[in-house]
Amino acid sequence: MSSRQRVNSGVARRQAMAEHVMRQGTMSMAELAEAFGVSVMTVHRDLDELERQGMVRKFRGGATALASNVFESNIAYRLTAHLPEKEAIARHVVRLIEPGSSVMLDDSTTALAVARHIGEVAPLTVVTNFLEAIKLLACTPGVRLMALGGEYHATHDSFLGVACVDAVEAMSTDLVVVSTSAISGRYAFHQEQEIVLVKRAMMGAAARRVLAVDHTKLERVALHRVAPLDDFDVIVVDSRTPEEAVRRLREHHHTVEVASM
Known part of the structure; x- marks a missing residue:
């Protein structure tokens, strides 16, 4: 070995x-x-x-x-959790992106998986606060990269806080890709307030909103509501999502797409 x-x-x-x-x-x-x-x-x-x-x-x-909110937010955990599901979702999401458009990515590892494929639809302008995505996209041909500043949080490997929210609100992109840690009923949830504030700002700065979540996030609740599901234009889940869970999700949102694995 x-x-x-x-x-x-x-x-x-x-x-x-x-x-x-x-x-x-x-x-x-x-x-x-x-x-x-x-x-x-x-x-x-x-x-x-x-x-x-x-x-x-x-x-x-x-x-x-x-506490599960600390564990699940940790970047070391997120970078290795549910990789096949995130990869399938990323391949599907990239097909929703138009060449020549501008895309905002949040600091989720699902959005990072999208970043790994984003060169396939270049040229693009990409905006993100996720340091891992910034390092990846800095070397991606055809990508004009705009990094969002703020206070660096090592636990998430991203920039957050008031300065980051202000930077997001000064932007206007064609599309945003967001992931959350939980979905229940009509809402998407996340366990940390600072991350929620940035995600909401990103949604407000984009013309089209994509929620990308693997099946482990469904029918769970976290501390803070991010947004109603109706605020997203498309929800993408992986094909390991039980049919009943997809059906219930579609009761609250008409455009739910299942990414093949």
Whole structure:
């Protein structure tokens, strides 16, 4: 096994371990060692790294999950969660973008997946507050990149706050791609107020609004309402979304498109 494979294996194990702790609430080191087939010392090191990333809280003999809003907002978690679904959604969303238009992307990893494909419909002007997307798009031919400033938040790897909202409100784009952490009934939700304020500003700055969410976000509620579903022109979900969930979503929004995986 190469050193790179060992690193990737460790990253995947820690990701799965964090998700396991979140589902169970609290796990002992012995339980985690048995569940993942590794030594207690390996679990100890993995939990040190997960605690450093803000994904779990370690205590003597085990670990406990942080509040789900902290865990799910963490960029380290989001960059590796539900990748096939996000990839399928991104391929679908890119087909909704017209060459020569202007597009705003929020700081979601679903929008980052869109950014990876956006060169396929260049030339474009792209506006974003997500540092990972900025670094990616800076090297994408045919993309005129406009970066939104503000206060940098390492947990999200993005720029937020009043300065970011002001910068968004000074823009007018043809389309915006937004993702949220939860959808329930007639509303989209997110757990963090500062992110909600930027997403709302982005929606107000775009002529057409696309909500891109994988199936794990449906029929959940977070602390803050982002917007009614009717405020979006198109909602894109992945094909692992249960038919009943798609049907209920269409009861509240006529244009729901399912991205094939």
